[in-house]
Amino acid sequence: MASIEFEWSDEQRALRELVAGFFTRSPGDGYDRPVWRRLGTDLSALGLATSEAFGGSGASAIELGIVAEEMGRALYSAPFLATAGLAMTTLGGCALDQLVKELLPQLVDGTLVATAALSDVAGHIDLTRPPLAARRNGDRWALDGSSSFVLDGGAADVVVCYASARDIPGIFVVRGDATGLARSEVPGLDPGRHQAHLTFHGAEATEVGSGGSARTAVEAGLNVASALLAAEQAGVAQAMLATTLDYAKTRMQFGRPIGSFQAVKHRLADMYVDVEDARSASYHALWAIAEGTDDPALAASLAYTVSAEAARRVTASAIQVHGGIGFTWEHPAHRYFKRAVSNGALLGGKAMHAQRLTAAALGEHALAGPA
Amino acid sequence: MTQSTVHPGVSGYEEGRRAVSAAAGKVLAGHPPAATPVRQFLGACFDAGLAWVHFPVGRGGLGVDAGLQDFADGILQGAGGVNPFQLNPIAYGMAGPTVVAHATEDMKTRLLRPMYTCEHVWCQLFSEPGAGSDLAGLATRAVSGGADWVVNGQKIWTSLGHVARWALLLARTDPDVEKHQGLTYFVLDMRSPGVEVRPLRQMTGEAEFNEIFLTGVRIPDTQRLGEVGEGWRVAMTTLMNERNAIGAGSSVRNSGLIRVPLRLWAQRPDLRTPVLQDRLVALFARADAARLTGDRQRVERGGGPIGPEGSAAKLVLSELGQAIFDFCMDFLGPEATCYSGYDARHEPEDLGGGVKLWTSAAGDEDVQRMFLRSRAYTIEGGTSDILRNIVGERVLGLPGDLRADRDKPWAEVPRG
Ligand SMILES: Cc1cc2nc3c(=O)[nH]c(=O)nc-3n(C[C@H](O)[C@H](O)[C@H](O)COP(=O)(O)OP(=O)(O)OC[C@H]3O[C@@H](n4cnc5c(N)ncnc54)[C@H](O)[C@@H]3O)c2cc1C
Numbered sequence: 001m002a003s004i005e006f007e008w009s010d011e012q013r014a015l016r017e018l019v020a021g022f023f024t025r026s027p028g029d030g031y032d033r034p035v036w037r038r039l040g041t042d043l044s045a046l047g048l049a050t051s052e053a054f055g056g057s058g059a060s061a062i063e064l065g066i067v068a069e070e071m072g073r074a075l076y077s078a079p080f081l082a083t084a085g086l087a088m089t090t091l092g093g094c095a096l097d098q099l100v101k102e103l104l105p106q107l108v109d110g111t112l113v114a115t116a117a118l119s120d121v122a123g124h125i126d127l128t129r130p131p132l133a134a135r136r137n138g139d140r141w142a143l144d145g146s147s148s149f150v151l152d153g154g155a156a157d158v159v160v161c162y163a164s165a166r167d168i169p170g171i172f173v174v175r176g177d178a179t180g181l182a183r184s185e186v187p188g189l190d191p192g193r194h195q196a197h198l199t200f201h202g203a204e205a206t207e208v209g210s211g212g213s214a215r216t217a218v219e220a221g222l223n224v225a226s227a228l229l230a231a232e233q234a235g236v237a238q239a240m241l242a243t244t245l246d247y248a249k250t251r252m253q254f255g256r257p258i259g260s261f262q263a264v265k266h267r268l269a270d271m272y273v274d275v276e277d278a279r280s281a282s283y284h285a286l287w288a289i290a291e292g293t294d295d296p297a298l299a300a301s302l303a304y305t306v307s308a309e310a311a312r313r314v315t316a317s318a319i320q321v322h323g324g325i326g327f328t329w330e331h332p333a334h335r336y337f338k339r340a341v342s343n344g345a346l347l348g349g350k351a352m353h354a355q356r357l358t359a360a361a362l363g364e365h366a367l368a369g370p371a
Numbered sequence: 372m373t374q375s376t377v378h379p380g381v382s383g384y385e386e387g388r389r390a391v392s393a394a395a396g397k398v399l400a401g402h403p404p405a406a407t408p409v410r411q412f413l414g415a416c417f418d419a420g421l422a423w424v425h426f427p428v429g430r431g432g433l434g435v436d437a438g439l440q441d442f443a444d445g446i447l448q449g450a451g452g453v454n455p456f457q458l459n460p461i462a463y464g465m466a467g468p469t470v471v472a473h474a475t476e477d478m479k480t481r482l483l484r485p486m487y488t489c490e491h492v493w494c495q496l497f498s499e500p501g502a503g504s505d506l507a508g509l510a511t512r513a514v515s516g517g518a519d520w521v522v523n524g525q526k527i528w529t530s531l532g533h534v535a536r537w538a539l540l541l542a543r544t545d546p547d548v549e550k551h552q553g554l555t556y557f558v559l560d561m562r563s564p565g566v567e568v569r570p571l572r573q574m575t576g577e578a579e580f581n582e583i584f585l586t587g588v589r590i591p592d593t594q595r596l597g598e599v600g601e602g603w604r605v606a607m608t609t610l611m612n613e614r615n616a617i618g619a620g621s622s623v624r625n626s627g628l629i630r631v632p633l634r635l636w637a638q639r640p641d642l643r644t645p646v647l648q649d650r651l652v653a654l655f656a657r658a659d660a661a662r663l664t665g666d667r668q669r670v671e672r673g674g675g676p677i678g679p680e681g682s683a684a685k686l687v688l689s690e691l692g693q694a695i696f697d698f699c700m701d702f703l704g705p706e707a708t709c710y711s712g713y714d715a716r717h718e719p720e721d722l723g724g725g726v727k728l729w730t731s732a733a734g735d736e737d738v739q740r741m742f743l744r745s746r747a748y749t750i751e752g753g754t755s756d757i758l759r760n761i762v763g764e765r766v767l768g769l770p771g772d773l774r775a776d777r778d779k780p781w782a783e784v785p786r787g
Contacts, residue, residue: 006670245767260770262756265763272762273687276680280663305653306660354652361655365637367648 005287016066023074030078040110047108054104060290068228072235077192079113079152085225087114087160093217094209114158123149125348132163142202153196154185171209178204190342223300230282230303233311237275240318240336274310281306298360301353308344315340387435394419395446404451409726413488422487462486462493468612473596489726494535496526504757507550513542522588532581550781554602558594575743576713614685622666628692629658679765686758689748696742710739
């Protein structure tokens, strides 16, 4: 059923309340396997955009976005972007394959964690250039090469790999414990965000998609993950606006609340403007993907760009308005700031999304140059 | 407030949409824009309830959701109809909503239709030499003299004052109470004896605003809007509508000011550089995000009146507009230093029957002029500082600043 952009249904509101409650109350995080399973089963939060045929709820990216936004607000850590954003969307585009039919239900219920390896060793993503090479190995495939900055690459039971076989792009599934796959975790600026460096030496793989449709499926995964990341950023920014607002109303200096000083008040007004734009752009991307209200690539990169800037500025302002306490390890402001900054460099980074935006905004008038 | 006035016959949004669609179809069939004089076309729109769709039937509206105005304008302007905001911005954006909410029935009948058809251009007599941001501190005095009021004082920065037939006027009726309590609101016939208009030249070279001297001007009490001493409350209707009119962006991508640098970029391949391209794309992202926020807030309001978040929209669009023209100048490089327009007379285009295009005397091509004009964006209709105060205090609920004039009678407040 088509929905009006920006108009939340009662079900969507209820979902938001449910997941928000879970993220603020549940002990531990989504890297605890039992908790991850609960996200899949008790909350049904992982298969929201997956067809009912695979155990999902057949809703849409909009619902996944609600989960992501509330994760951002609670600074919740979980392999959600990688699993529900990148991997499940990409696999959903290959759903005729037998292996995919087996995997999706186990991803929906939280039995498995998954990710996608799309980036090269520098973390760049170029859909015309898969980072890995695939070759035939009997009736199976073997993958060679490296992919870095793979989201949740260390925790993943399943790695959806973008590889080319004789110049044809393809999608290959590699098990996390496959022989020939070496993984090393990269310590993070944001300790709640896990990335890994993956090296493939003839790693055993199964092909689940090939050719133009494979590229389309990978791009869809990138778009969904970017939109979810933007929604998460909107949640991050909203949390820090709320916290900072409370502080500005209660912290007294010179005999009055600091929020009555114009310099502080105006900074908060600018934070509000940023939050509003991050919300609008990220919701728009979700609707563009779910309902076709816009070109999904344009909308996703717009959302990524707008929310990355907004979340960085808002979380930096949060530290500033809190003064000394904002710079301490105890205060949550720095954790939000680190998430915002780190988020703004994931999934290809700002430069790649700016490039996609340039192509969309200027079309044939864009300067020719390296992507 | 008037914005959500609902005519009993028309309830839901969908029903309203059908009513608007039917009315617009009838107007276009009976008065095709290409073959109808502008004033007659606007009259037909008013009579069909498409002028301000949320106004009551008979007052230029259909009593439907205010959010449907965009829909109505889309149909009418899509078929070649004029945009009334460009013809008579203060009437359409501010006077209409204020008059329909606060004037007597008789005055509504006299004023609404001619303001919509552009027979009467309107202006706003609020700002004074001593009262701009602190509008409630204004000094123009209105003294009751029986059935009439007698007004003395000076107004300034009055856009369209030199062509206006009617004005929105805020004046002080009681200097011995706190400043907000002593104001009363009137509509003034600019042809009244004692009204003197002197054009003021602005930094673009043109004179689009004026100073207005009011000397012993008599205003009938029937032209008072709201109670005596309630002028501030009435003025709020005007100011909210002003900011919303300026801040209400279009929901069509690249139809706002961002169209100007995008067109320049397309026309001038010789000037493109990677650094400028990055800046342009960043502006595109800001513009599109602002557009989407406007759309989202419209949906969230569900046709209800715009609250103080309208001030945030005006804040964002005015600063974005300046950044856009800063970019255009940087893009033009050395060419940006050329300008021959200071002495040019920008005659507004005449659409026939004396209806003139007051708001776009120069086209998008005149980048230097638009750049100069853009310095006013963050002053007119509330400066950015004031708007950030409003966002901080009215949207976010932060405490007010210390004020030297709190609880003092207006007459005892220092001025200068
Ligand atoms: C092109 C143009 C058209 C206009 N048209 C009209 C019109 O048709 N009718 C009409 O009535 N008026 C009109 N105005 C006037 C406009 O509303 C005022 O100029 C505006 O409200 C600012 O008032 P001011 O000029 O007196 O500046 P001031 O209020 O003196 O402000 C000077 C500076 O002080 C700052 N400031 C003032 N108070 C505060 C505060 N509390 N906190 C922080 N900073 C503060 C302001 O932001 C500004 O930077 C127009 C102005 C322009 C530029």
